Amino acid sequence: MTTQSDALADPLDIMGRLLAPAGKQNPYPLYEEMRAHGSLVDVASGTHVFATGYAECSRALREPDLLSTDGAVQDLKLPGWREHSSWRWLTRNMLFSNDPTHERQRRFFGSAFSARAVAGRRAMIERLSDEAVRHVAQLGRDGAEIDLVPELTYRFATAVIGELLGVPPKDQAPMRAGIGDITLALDPIADMSQLEPGDAAMDTFAEYFYELVAQRRAEPREDLTSTWVKVCDDSGDISEEELVANLMLFLVAAAEAPMDLFSNTVRLALEHPEHAERLRADPAYAAGFVDETLRYEPAVHALNRVAAKDMEFFGLKITEGTAVTLMLGAGNRDPQRYPDPAAFDPQRTDIQPLTFSAGAHYCLGANVARMSAETMVPQLLREIPRLKLTEEAVWRDQLVQRGQARMLATTV
Numbered sequence: 001m002t003t004q005s006d007a008l009a010d011p012l013d014i015m016g017r018l019l020a021p022a023g024k025q026n027p028y029p030l031y032e033e034m035r036a037h038g039s040l041v042d043v044a045s046g047t048h049v050f051a052t053g054y055a056e057c058s059r060a061l062r063e064p065d066l067l068s069t070d071g072a073v074q075d076l077k078l079p080g081w082r083e084h085s086s087w088r089w090l091t092r093n094m095l096f097s098n099d100p101t102h103e104r105q106r107r108f109f110g111s112a113f114s115a116r117a118v119a120g121r122r123a124m125i126e127r128l129s130d131e132a133v134r135h136v137a138q139l140g141r142d143g144a145e146i147d148l149v150p151e152l153t154y155r156f157a158t159a160v161i162g163e164l165l166g167v168p169p170k171d172q173a174p175m176r177a178g179i180g181d182i183t184l185a186l187d188p189i190a191d192m193s194q195l196e197p198g199d200a201a202m203d204t205f206a207e208y209f210y211e212l213v214a215q216r217r218a219e220p221r222e223d224l225t226s227t228w229v230k231v232c233d234d235s236g237d238i239s240e241e242e243l244v245a246n247l248m249l250f251l252v253a254a255a256e257a258p259m260d261l262f263s264n265t266v267r268l269a270l271e272h273p274e275h276a277e278r279l280r281a282d283p284a285y286a287a288g289f290v291d292e293t294l295r296y297e298p299a300v301h302a303l304n305r306v307a308a309k310d311m312e313f314f315g316l317k318i319t320e321g322t323a324v325t326l327m328l329g330a331g332n333r334d335p336q337r338y339p340d341p342a343a344f345d346p347q348r349t350d351i352q353p354l355t356f357s358a359g360a361h362y363c364l365g366a367n368v369a370r371m372s373a374e375t376m377v378p379q380l381l382r383e384i385p386r387l388k389l390t391e392e393a394v395w396r397d398q399l400v401q402r403g404q405a406r407m408l409a410t411t412v
């Protein structure tokens with residue numbers, strides 16, 4: 001007799017297909033195959049658990065005994081990582097640290113991104129959004145096809161973080177490939193040589209930011225790097241190496257995921273003309289639209305944690321050292337949390353996407369990213385009413401930070 005569970009594919013097989021190129025182009029059916037095994041799936045005899053449920057992901061992110069991938073965790077998971085500057089630098093930033101280091105670094109950098117501080121950046125974001133939209137209108141005015149990823153969404157994301165950190169516009173476009181290579185180091189790897197592009201990019205950026213720090217120490221300006229160098233030197237609360245590691249985190253985190261959020265928001269608006277019309281007419285409509293985009297087509301699909309001790313989690317016994325992968329892309333479409341989860345519906349109430357994480361590592365730039373998307377997308381739709389995408393979505397071969405590789409469009 002065949003029971004339902006006999007008919008299900010093995011979770012490791014599902015994982016293998018998810019990490020293959022076709023799976024990364026469309027992971028959602030595979031998330032449903034994984035969910036059929038449960039909200040928590042033990043894929044490797046108690047050494048690796050996948051969370052597909054919204055409640056499970058949400059609680060795991062708030063659980064202090066589920067650790068982020070710091071150096072000690074990485075020693076267990078990826079022997080040899082210390083030979084690679086991508087991970088050497090990543091484990092010096094707040095995202096890949098645990099307390100007390102995480103708490104100390106987050107306190108140092110956090111106030112620059114409070115709701116109040118970000119509200120004070122609105123005029124800057126509006127100005128940069130205006131510039132980015134005008135740039136697209138200008139490029140496309142003769143009917144030429146444009147790639148909106150470099151020309152709009154990457155450009156706008158890096159204009160914002162560039163101005164905040166003091167990275168001048170001329171340096172922003174050339175950083176795109178390196179930023180992409182660093183985010184690739186976050187995907188599961190089959191062999192260590194896959195880290196090499198990220199290593200090279202990290203070395204280049206480290207040199208760049210050491211130089212920027214030296215310049216701002218000598219001649220401070222109105223940017224966060226100048227503020228942080230001074231506090232770093234005066235207080236000694238963080239080392240210069242930690243400052244550089246986190247400047248690189250800010251650059252990468254505020255470029256790649258926002259670029260993907262903006263690209264996804266633009267595509268979903270253009271694919272749903274009735275919503276595009278409302279976005280043009282009513283700026284307040286953008287908040288729910290952006291939240292639903294974050295839920296339905298997240299820029300971050302998975303996060304990793306490791307159990308610091310034996311624990312019971314939603315009835316499952318998890319032993320110390322167990323890897324727990326939180327499948328945010330699956331959790332965001334959990335039918336127990338959202339009715340009709342595979343439908344894109346910006347008018348849902350109570351949208352709380354997992355995409356910015358939660359708990360101690362909750363994204364420090366969430367307010368900046370939201371405000372940027374809510375400003376730029378309606379402005380784009382208003383200023384370029386004939387904007388039209390000329391091909392279906394093409395996704396990068398990447399799962400953890402998933403986004404469109406390009407987005408060809410015409411404007412007239």
Ligand code: HEM
Nearest residue numbers: 094095253254257258261299355356357361363364365369
């Ligand atoms: C759509 C845009 C964005 C998404 C989806 C996103 C997503 C995330 C996620 C999932 C985390 C936590 C990962 C974890 O819990 O392991 C995170 C952390 C972080 N993000 Fe974002 N992010 C975005 C934009 C930004 C921006 C614009 C900035 C900076 C201005 C930023 C800076 C950070 C920082 C510094 C952290 C580390 C926080 C900590 O470890 O305490 N992010 N982000």
